[in-house]
Amino acid sequence: MAKIELKMPEDFLLKVSKLAEKTDEILPEVLEAGGEVVLEKVKQNLSAVVGDEVKQKSRATGELEKALGMSPVKKDHQGDYNLKIGFSEPRTDGESNAKIANILEFGKSGQPPKPFLKPAKSKSRKACIEAMKNKLESEVSKP
Numbered sequence: 744m745a746k747i748e749l750k751m752p753e754d755f756l757l758k759v760s761k762l763a764e765k766t767d768e769i770l771p772e773v774l775e776a777g778g779e780v781v782l783e784k785v786k787q788n789l790s791a792v793v794g795d796e797v798k799q800k801s802r803a804t805g806e807l808e809k810a811l812g813m814s815p816v817k818k819d820h821q822g823d824y825n826l827k828i829g830f831s832e833p834r835t836d837g838e839s840n841a842k843i844a845n846i847l848e849f850g851k852s853g854q855p856p857k858p859f860l861k862p863a864k865s866k867s868r869k870a871c872i873e874a875m876k877n878k879l880e881s882e883v884s885k886p
Contacts, residue, residue, distance in 0.1 A: 770824050773875050777871040777875040782811070785811065785863040792857035792858075812829070
């Protein structure tokens with residue numbers, strides 16, 4: 744499965760350092776603000792590619808789109824905050840959502856790739872960073 748990783752800009756990290764004791768409270772909210780932007784773009788892209796340009800009638804059930812979501816923000820063993828955008832498991836038909844998403848993204852024999860994750864990363868990058876900056880600014884300016 745594709746992995747999306749965005750690095751925080753230096754000026755952003757400097758503002759974060761000013762938060763001191765509020766950091767553990769505010770950073771998850773900031774990441775969620777950026778994650779929502781990326782999640783929305785992934786949803787749009789996925790909807791656009793499911794059942795698009797198929798030779799036979801689409802067998803899409805909408806289950807893959809319903810399974811798409813965002814994890815809660817967690818702090819890893821290195822002290823970094825992470826959140827993931829991906830698919831919940833399992834499906835009702837026994838297949839794996841990750842497998843189906845991977846086939847859509849990269850294709851298979853007889854099925855051309857229909858990328859939706861990689862374009863979402865590149866198209867939402869600036870908006871994601873902007874959303875995180877705005878959320879941080881609003882949190883920093885609070886008394």
